Amino acid sequence: MIDNYTILATFPYSTEAQVTKAKLEAENIRVMLLDEKTVDSDPLISQAIGGVKLLVHNDNVKEAIKIYHQIRAYEKDKNGNDIVCVNCESTKILIAEPSRKNIFYMLFPFFEKPKYRCNVCNTIF
Numbered sequence: 001m002i003d004n005y006t007i008l009a010t011f012p013y014s015t016e017a018q019v020t021k022a023k024l025e026a027e028n029i030r031v032m033l034l035d036e037k038t039v040d041s042d043p044l045i046s047q048a049i050g051g052v053k054l055l056v057h058n059d060n061v062k063e064a065i066k067i068y069h070q071i072r073a074y075e076k077d078k079n080g081n082d083i084v085c086v087n088c089e090s091t092k093i094l095i096a097e098p099s100r101k102n103i104f105y106m107l108f109p110f111f112e113k114p115k116y117r118c119n120v121c122n123t124i125f
C-alpha cells in the first residue's frame with residue numbers, strides 16, 4: 001500500500017503536518033501521515049527518524065505539489081520582509097541544505113551563515 005504513495009513533505013511535529021493534510025484532503029487528494037504517532041509519543045526523536053512524513057497518493061502528486069507550494073511558509077529576513085531570489089526575483093525562498101564541507105562548520109554549525117534556495121528556479125544564494 002505504501003508503494004502507491006510519495007513523500008510530499010516532512011514536518012518536525014504532527015500539528016504542522018495535520019494542517020497541510022487537512023487542506024489537501026479538502027481538495028480531494030488522498031494523503032496519509034507516516035511516523036505521526038511515534039513523534040507524538042516522543043517529540044525529541046523527531047529529527048532522528050526524519051520527522052512526520054506527509055504522503056500523497058501517486059495519482060495526486062502534481063496537484064498536491066501545486067497546492068502545497070501555495071500554502072507553505074517561505075523564508076523572511078530579520079525585518080519580516082520577503083527574501084527575493086537574485087536570479088528570477090521570486091519570493092518563494094527556502095533555506096538550502098548546508099554542505100558543511102569545512103570541519104569548523106561541522107563542529108560548530110551555528111556559525112555558518114544560512115544559504116537560501118529559490119523554490120522556482122532552484123538558484124542557491
